[in-house]
Amino acid sequence: MAATLKDIASKLGISITTVSRGLAGYDDVAAETRQRILETAAALGYQPNLIARRLQKQRTDTLGFIMPTFGPRFSDPFFSEFIAGIGNEAAEHEYDLLVSTHAPESEEEKQAYARATQRGWVDGLIVIRTRENDSRILHLHEHDFPFVVFGRTDVPFEYPYVDEDGVAGMQLLVQHLADLGHRRIGFIMPPAGLMFSQYRLQGYYDTMAANNLPVIPEWIVEGDLTQRSGAEAVKRLLAATPQVTAVICGNDLMAMGAINQIQQDGKTVGVDIAVAGFDDIPSSAYVNPPLTTLHQPIYEIGRQTCAMLIDIVNGRTPENQHALLTPTLIVRASSGSSIL
Amino acid sequence: MAATLKDIASKLGISITTVSRGLAGYDDVAAETRQRILETAAALGYQPNLIARRLQKQRTDTLGFIMPTFGPRFSDPFFSEFIAGIGNEAAEHEYDLLVSTHAPESEEEKQAYARATQRGWVDGLIVIRTRENDSRILHLHEHDFPFVVFGRTDVPFEYPYVDEDGVAGMQLLVQHLADLGHRRIGFIMPPAGLMFSQYRLQGYYDTMAANNLPVIPEWIVEGDLTQRSGAEAVKRLLAATPQVTAVICGNDLMAMGAINQIQQDGKTVGVDIAVAGFDDIPSSAYVNPPLTTLHQPIYEIGRQTCAMLIDIVNGRTPENQHALLTPTLIVRASSGSSIL
C-alpha cells in the first residue's frame, strides 16, 4: 500500500499538518523538521493522493474533450492532430485531458454533457464540430460551466471560441478556380447540420456570385466527410451535371475519394476536371495528383483552444474571446492550370 | 452551487446516511422515504460528487492512455481510430479515459508513468508502440500496476498484451510479391527502436529466405512512419539500388510518400515498380494507385485491449492474456501484376 501523510507523520512522531506543510514548502516549518520530512517521504516513496487533494481543493485539474465518433472505421487524422494540440497545451499547464467518445447527437453524448456539468468530473470542456443552435453549448451555458468551442454556432449569447474563417477560405479557393477560367464549379459539401458546412457553403455562394457565376442546385451535393462518401458524391454530381469542370470538396478526405472515383471513370484530375479540398491534412500533399486545398493549422488551433479554456477555468478573461483564423490557400496539381 | 446529500437530507429532515442509501437503491429504506428522497434529489438536480465517491471507493473508474506524440504535424489516423476503439469500450463499461500526450522516451513521458503508478490518477493504463526492453513496462510491472499493452516487448516476465502478428503479416506480403515474380524487394522499415519494426523485419527476412531470395543490406532503409520520410527513404533506396523492383513500406503513410516520390521521378507505380504498405488505413484504398497493404483492425484492437484492461482492473483474469492477430493481405493496384 502506498504511503500517506499519516504514515510519514507517525513514523516521525509529528502531526500530519506539519508534514503537509513541510512537503508543500511552507516556510513556517523548521528547516530541520522539513529535512526529515522530505527524507522520510522519499524513503517511503510518498506520492500525494490526487483524489484526496481534489476533493479538498474542489477542482479536478482536468479538462474534458467529448469527441464525436462515428462507426468503427472512424479515423479522421484531424482528431489525432487536434488531440495532440490540446493534450500538449494541457500537459504544459499541468492539466489532464479526459477524452470521452460518443456518436454525435446520441443519447450517450447528452449524458456525457450532463455528467460534465456535474461537479468533480472535469473543470472545463472543449466542444468541437458545432451544429446549428447547438444543444451542447446551450446546456453548458445554462449550467454556467466553463467551455471553449472550436467552431461557432447561432446561440443568442456570448461564448468563447476559436474558429476557422470558412467563408474567407472558400473565397480564396473559389476565386482561384474562377481565375483559372472555371465557370461551372460543383461543391461537395460537408453534412448540412454542421456549422462549418454553412460557412463554407456561404463562401462558395458569395464568391460564385462575386464572379458572376451561376449556381445551380444540382452542383451542390452532400457528403459525410469520409473518402467513401466523397467518391459517391462526385459520382452523383457528375451523373447529374457532367458539364461541371471543377469540384470543391468540403474536406480533404472527401476530395481523396472524389479523385479516386474520377480516375476510375477514366478522367484525369487536374486536366479533365479540377478538384480541391479543405483542411490540408498531411496526406493531401502526397496523393496523386497532389491536392489543392485550404490549410488549417489544426495543432495550433487545438493549443489555442485549450489555452483559452485554461484561462477561463482559472477565472482569467482571455485576451481575445473570439479567434477567427483564415485558412491559407495551397495550390497543387489537382486544380490544374488555366482552362481559358 | 450544486446540491449534495447533505442538502437533500436537511431539506427532508432525515440523515445523510438514509439519503445515500435511498439513492443507492438499498432495500432497507422505507418505500415512502425512498420516494421522497428521489423526488427531492430530482428537484434539486442532485448529481453525486465523483471525487468524493472516488476517495471513498479508492478507485477512479478511469483508464489512462499515454499517447506518444511527435511534432506539431503529427496526425497519424491510427490514433484517431485506436482512441475511438478504447474510448467506446471504456464508455460502455462506464470508465473514463484519460489521455496524456508526450514525446516518446522523453522525461515528461517518464514522469507521466511515474504519476500513473501514484494512487488516484487512473486505475489502469494502456501502453502502445512498444520498444526494446520497454522501460515503461518495466516500471509498471515493478509497481504492480494494472496495464495492457498493444504490442510486445522483450522483458523477462509475463504481461497481458494484444498484438498484430507482424511476422505472419509480412510473410503474406513478401510471398505475394515473390509470387508475382519479384526477386529484389526493398523494405522501408519503421524506426528500429520500435518492437513492431523488429517483427516486420523478421517476417521480411524469413520470407525472402524461404523463397531463396537474397537480402542485401542496401535494400533496407529506415523511415519514421510519416509520408515525408517515406518519400525520402525511397529516394535513398532507389539511389543506392535502382535494380529493386518492389518496395514494401513499414506503414501506409510511408507508402503514400514513397508512391508520390516515385511518381515524381517519372515512374509508374504498379508497373515499373511495385509498392506495398502496412495498416490499411482508410486512405490506402483511395490513393492512386490504390495501395496493396496488410489490414489491421485498429478499432477492434483498441476495444479488445481496453476490455482486457477492464478485466484486470477488476481483478478478473482475462481468458486470453496474449492475443495475436494476423493481418489480412489486401491486394490492390500498387503491387501491379506478375512481372514474370
Place this chain on the structure above:
DNA sequence: TTGAAAGCGCTAACAC
C-alpha cells in the same frame, strides 16, 4: 427502518 459516527487523504484556519 433509520441515524450516528468513522474514515477515505488531504488542506487550511486557528490556536498554542
Place this chain on the structure above:
DNA sequence: GTGTTAGCGCTTTCAA
C-alpha cells in the same frame, strides 16, 4: 514552529 480541529462529499459499519 507545530498541533488541533474541521471539513471537502461520500459510503459503510454498527447501534438504536
